[in-house]
Amino acid sequence: xxxxxxxxxxxxxxxxxxxxxxxxxxxxxxxxxxxxxxxxxxxxxxxxxxxxxxxxxxxxxxxxxxxxxxxxxxxxxxxxxxxxxxxxxxxxxxxxxxxxxxxxxxxxxxxxxxxxxxxxxxxxxxxxxxxxxxxxxxxxxxxxxxxxxxxxxxxxxxxxxxxxxxxxxxxxxxxxxxxxxxxxxxxxxxxxxxxxxxxxxxxxxxxxxxxxxxxxxxxxxxxxxxxxxxxxxxxxxxxxxxxxxxxxxxxxxxxxxxxxxxxxxxxxxxxxxxxxxxxxxxxxxxxxxxxxxxxxxxxxxxxxxxxxxxxxxxxxxxxxxxxxxxxxxxxxxxxxxxxxxxx
Amino acid sequence: xxxxxxxxxxxxxxxxxxxxxxxxxxxxxxxxxxxxxxxxxxxxxxxxxxxxxxxxxxxxxxxxxxxxxxxxxxxxxxxxxxxxxxxxxxxxxxxxxxxxxxxxxxxxxxxxxxxxxxxxxxxxxxxxxxxxxxxxxxxxxxxxxxxxxxxxxxxxxxxxxxxxxxxxxxxxxxxxxxxxxxxxxxxxxxxxxxxxxxxxxxxxxxxxxxxxxxxxxxxxxxxxxxxxxxxxxxxxxxxxxxxxxxxxxxxxxxxxxxxxxxxxxxxxxxxxxxxxxxxxxxxxxxxxxxxxxxxxxxxxxxxxxxxxxxxxxxxxxxxxxxxxxxxxxxxxxxxxxxxxxxxxxxxxxxxxxxxxxxxxxxxxxxxxxxxxxxxxxxxxxxxx
Numbered sequence: 206x207x208x209x210x211x212x213x214x215x216x217x218x219x220x221x222x223x224x225x226x227x228x229x230x231x232x233x234x235x236x237x238x239x240x241x242x243x244x245x246x247x248x249x250x251x252x253x254x255x256x257x258x259x260x261x262x263x264x265x266x267x268x269x270x271x272x273x274x275x276x277x278x279x280x281x282x283x284x285x286x287x288x289x290x291x292x293x294x295x296x297x298x299x300x301x302x303x304x305x306x307x308x309x310x311x312x313x314x315x316x317x318x319x320x321x322x323x324x325x326x327x328x329x330x331x332x333x334x335x336x337x338x339x340x341x342x343x344x345x346x347x348x349x350x351x352x353x354x355x356x357x358x359x360x361x362x363x364x365x366x367x368x369x370x371x372x373x374x375x376x377x378x379x380x381x382x383x384x385x386x387x388x389x390x391x392x393x394x395x396x397x398x399x400x401x402x403x404x405x406x407x408x409x410x411x412x413x414x415x416x417x418x419x420x421x422x423x424x425x426x427x428x429x430x431x432x433x434x435x436x437x438x439x440x441x442x443x444x445x446x447x448x449x450x451x452x453x454x455x456x457x458x459x460x461x462x463x464x465x466x467x468x469x470x471x472x473x474x475x476x477x478x479x480x481x482x483x484x485x486x487x488x489x490x491x492x493x494x495x496x497x498x499x500x501x502x503x504x505x506x507x508x509x510x511x512x513x514x515x516x517x518x519x520x521x522x523x524x525x526x527x528x529x530x531x532x533x534x535x536x537x538x539x540x541x542x543x544x545x546x547x548x
Numbered sequence: 549x550x551x552x553x554x555x556x557x558x559x560x561x562x563x564x565x566x567x568x569x570x571x572x573x574x575x576x577x578x579x580x581x582x583x584x585x586x587x588x589x590x591x592x593x594x595x596x597x598x599x600x601x602x603x604x605x606x607x608x609x610x611x612x613x614x615x616x617x618x619x620x621x622x623x624x625x626x627x628x629x630x631x632x633x634x635x636x637x638x639x640x641x642x643x644x645x646x647x648x649x650x651x652x653x654x655x656x657x658x659x660x661x662x663x664x665x666x667x668x669x670x671x672x673x674x675x676x677x678x679x680x681x682x683x684x685x686x687x688x689x690x691x692x693x694x695x696x697x698x699x700x701x702x703x704x705x706x707x708x709x710x711x712x713x714x715x716x717x718x719x720x721x722x723x724x725x726x727x728x729x730x731x732x733x734x735x736x737x738x739x740x741x742x743x744x745x746x747x748x749x750x751x752x753x754x755x756x757x758x759x760x761x762x763x764x765x766x767x768x769x770x771x772x773x774x775x776x777x778x779x780x781x782x783x784x785x786x787x788x789x790x791x792x793x794x795x796x797x798x799x800x801x802x803x804x805x806x807x808x809x810x811x812x813x814x815x816x817x818x819x820x821x822x823x824x825x826x827x828x829x830x831x832x833x834x835x836x837x838x839x840x841x842x843x844x845x846x847x848x849x850x851x852x853x854x855x856x857x858x859x860x861x862x863x864x865x866x867x868x869x870x871x872x873x874x875x876x877x878x879x880x881x882x883x884x885x886x887x888x889x890x891x892x893x894x895x896x897x898x899x900x901x902x903x904x905x906x907x908x909x910x911x912x913x914x915x916x917x918x919x920x921x922x923x924x925x926x927x928x929x930x931x932x
Contacts, residue, residue: 324805335808351892354807529926539925541916542792 254409254476255315255401262309262467263317267397269305272298273363273386280372281379288374296367300456302389303360307460309396311467312420314412316399324355325392329450331361333369340381350388358385361450368453410481411538414528417471417478419543421525424464430518433511449508457508465503472496478532487535495524571858572850577837578779580849582769584839586760588632588830591842593753595625600746603705607739610727619709623819626702628842629653630826632756634834637789638782641759641768648752651690656810657698659707661689663738666712673699674737681740683748700745703814708742710816713809716887719818777923783852784919785927787831791874792912795827796905804901809886820885824878824904831911832871856918863921867914874911877904 276291276298283291310323317323335357344350350358363385366372372379404412432449449457472478473496479489502517533540602621606614633653636643643649660671673679673689689699698704711722725731727739759768772779799820803811813820833839837851857864880900882888888897919927 321801324801328805332806332808332810335806348892352807352890355805356808533926539916539920540927542788542912542927544793544797 254413258471258474258476259315259317259401260397262305263393263397263399266302266305266309267390267393269298269302270386270390270393273302274383274390277363277367277372277379277382277386281374281376281383283374285374291374292367292371296454299360299363299367300454300459303364303451303454303456304459304463306360307463308467311424311464312413312416312471314416315402316396318412318416319402320392320396320399322392322396326359326389327361328355328359329361330356331359331365332356333365336362336365336381340377343377344381344384347388347391350384358388360389363389364451364454407538410536411541413471414478414533414536414538415541415543417468418525418528418540420464420468421521421528424461424468425518425521425525428461428464429514429521433514433518437511452508458506461503461506465499469496469500472528478528478536481536482532485535491527492532495527499524569854569857569861572854574776574780574855575773576850577852577855578773578775578783580837580851581783581834582760582773583762583849584833584837584847585632585635586757586762586769587839587841587847588628588635588833589753589756589760592625592628592632593750593757595621595628595842596746596750596753599625599705600750603709603742603746606724607727607743610724612724615709615722615724619817622702622706622709623817623822626814626819626822627826629702630823631830631833631839633794633827634786634790634830636786637794638785640772640782640786641756648755651687651700652749652752653702654691654695654698654700655703655813656696656815657703657707658694658696659712659816661697662699662704662707662741664733666714669733674741675734677734677737681737681744683744683751686741686745687748700748702749703816704745705742705749706814706816706819708738708745713815713818713886718884720816780852780855780922781919781924781927783834784915784924787834787852788912788915788919788927790827790831791908791915795824796908796912799827800824800901800908801905803885803889804898804905807889807891812886812889815886818884818886821878821881821883821888824881825875828871828875828878828904828908832875835867835871835915852918852922855922860918860921863914863917867911867918870907870911870914874904874907877907880904 273295276295280288280291280295306326310317310327313323335354339353339357342349342353344353356362363382366378366382366385370378372382428450436448451457451460470477472492474480479492482489482492499517499520502513502520506513506517508514529540599618599621602614602618606618629652632642636649639645639647641647642652659665660668661673663672663674665671669675673681673686679685686699689697690701691697692699707720709722710720711726713720715721723732725735727735727742729735732738758764761767762769764770772782775782799813809815813823835851835853837849837853839847841847853864853868856867877900881904882897882900888901891898916927919925
């Protein structure tokens, strides 16, 4: 790792973190930013991000999902005697695929972002009435599957077909589940085989930091706090409870854990926010401490303990705020817009 | 080596610096923006009043002709409201904690919450004669026990005027006799509901006009125009959030992915294609500081574009072209939208929508760069 030029500073990053006004655009004002930019582009932290981070996780997901069509096909071909074991095997393959997917997609960078694969593979919540409609249409080919909307496909639809209304052998539901699994495997292959997206270093950094924040927000709000708050509101109204993502398969805690593991690694590992800060001579202690607190809050978290979930969400929120403000500022990255900005 | 790199970078930066125009004062941009917002909400309110008159005429004398006139008035008013959505997403009057956005434009709507549907002839608040219909009561019911339980706003009115869209080729086909006593159960309550929900919509639009009127020292506008860089940041947040998360994402890409009418914004009237165009126009209006009023006159003044052009004319031009391209691509989307989203990846309608999504995503990136050029680097909804 090369040493950074320019002064070392603690977060927030002193003169390099100051925002430009609409006035004062002289060279004297630009020079510090330009020096920072040159330090930034000479940092090799991102050079191997695709090879070191994206590719192994894409390969892992492709490998896991490749076994799904066969496992579900075995369920479809099972006899009444062998069906329970076949269903358990299919569920096990789904759980492996899910864990690999959560690790891979927690921070959507490169081809994963470019192909908009999250909505293809992981449309949440699934829509049972569309699954039933799709089963009725009996798709047989990839082209047939293109005409079916994502709320009836992907991992959540398979979860529904394996847990909520388990497909029986030789049923139309089972044949449809094989098609869904095959489509997931095809997309996983495409993601694993996709070349790196050509971007300059600053664009790559911007994408990584923004997507890291989007991933953290997805975990904190969409995955944890929002469903819990809706559950609390529903309980007060005496209505049926909304559910956390992956609750049908009892994999909610696994999903949270794998997402957090990926976020943590991209914050502290070889290709990480900490590495980028260190390369620029910026102290990383505050970031490390915030990550440590989040680590403790996420450790052993399960979907039964509402108090701990809210506390963990708050701790993740503090981490989010730190990265949005001081880390982004120290790295000179503008926070952009994401899919999460609508309502 | 680093000295050489620095020299090259400096040379490149200076060589590519385009001719810069004089930057307008930020306060002038904010003042003009407030004027534009007020004008757009005023036009929307006036068009909604015209819609209310058409609805009153329809309710006084239901016929296919008076129903169509009311429908056309709804479409006309939506042309202006759609543009105002570029004033959302920063906790302003429209969508702060007390803002009426959820009452005005919530969707998608479970229509059975309000009125009869296919297979549910007695469903909805209208057919529950124990439910007293008033502005307060329907506002209290809106989104109660579920986001899909929409009781108010544009889409509740749309549903009452058109009915469920059960056709693959056209909009909903509600018979005007639904509003005629002895020809449909609870016609009296249906008339009352449509009248009341329209009054509530006008109240909420009037509230927005007042929040932005120029002759008050205590309203939101007065604070906004004195907000300096933070108010400018809000303008960029609104443009970018509508571009990416809402229009490109929730309104177009989700529908493209799902191929499901449930994800169509104005599904009863099949007017979703115009929602996309007017949203894109609203963003362009804000960027250019330009707005074509209902009377045909054009409001034009200092703009975010001018601020950016003063420091980076190339970026300003690129952003302007991208925004214009998004409007053009959205305009190419054909009605009915619920057929446009159907098909394989090569289906022409899907490609038209995808082209719009791609353009909007790119424009959101351009807006980030433009904001950065004027010293704004944090475009999230929370206070920096």
